[in-house]
Amino acid sequence: MSHTQPGLPTHYTRTAILLHWLMALMIIAMFGLGLYMTGLKLSPQKLQLYSWHKWAGVSVFVLAAFRLVWRLTHTPPPHPAGMPRWQQIAANGTHHLLYLLMIAIPLSGWLMSSAKGFQTVWFGVLPLPDLLAKDKALGDLLQGVHQALNLGLATLVLAHIAAAIKHHLVERDGVLARMLPFLQDKR
């Protein structure tokens, strides 16, 4: 199926596809790790998991920043022809919010960590400055913010996945295959 529009790309770049799936895996793993580790009783393992979560969170932030720049400098393929306007608005809105949260969630985690008195040192090597002084009330508040943003992210990711599956199975318009080239090859 092809619905090319002149001047617009028909594919995502390989870099965009790689970043999409790399970050998808990281974010899902981070979400699960975050849920799991916060419920643990204090132990050396808990301290390790928190450190790994923070290191991975900084990595997600760096990847998200790079991805945002890539997205702004590489036009993505357009929506399929004939896609209803409300769906286009919903898709664009979801994508914008996903980018926003990929940046905002690591930031909230970093600030929460500072407010709780634990500096973030990327991979134990690169110390990030503490923008906030230790403040228990602020730390608890930022913890709530970090959790709320993550619930929002989870909701959006589920909508994103549901939409992709619907495009693939109902509209059969190749939207999912643009991000999963092996689906395309079978056509």
Added chain:
Amino acid sequence: MRTCPLSIPALALLAAMSAGLSLPAHAAEYSVLDTAQSSISFTSKQMGVGVDGRFRKFNAALNFDPAKPGSGSARIDIDLSSIDAGSPDANDEVVGKPWFDIRNFPTASFASTGVKALGGDRYEARGKISIKGKSQEVVLPFTVKPSGDSAVFDGSFVIKRLDFAVGDGIWSDVSTVANEVLIKFRFTATTSRPAVKK
């Protein structure tokens, strides 16, 4: 006609008395702790990252005269239940058996056995640190900065927590919580002046 109201021995006695009386004004033996201006804090390393903590309650019996450092002494007792280890989670944990076991060992202490001048405002105190039923001889370097009636004693040193079985069991893996703990102390002490006591 000249009269001498004071005999020579009387003059000598007066001189000695005035010297004796003036002595407390010059010699400054700092011995009264100003708790509000004193602190004992520490930095542990978790996953390579420094985490600050402190002890809210302690007592320090100091006696130090910069003119006679050799006769100085210190005894410091820390109420371990007053620990702030950096987070509520950690505070609940460190009072327990694997760490300080404060039910059986509520106090950590340092008792000096001697003080030595190192030149300038630097000194060192030798003595014994006792934590969780284990003792160790240590040398604590410190500086003294007198100003008026008070002096600030500042120092820091590193101890190894496992020497005192602090954080044993699962916590003895020092790659998560480092063995070395930096202890920093600051004591502000004033001179005791019985003459002007209220």
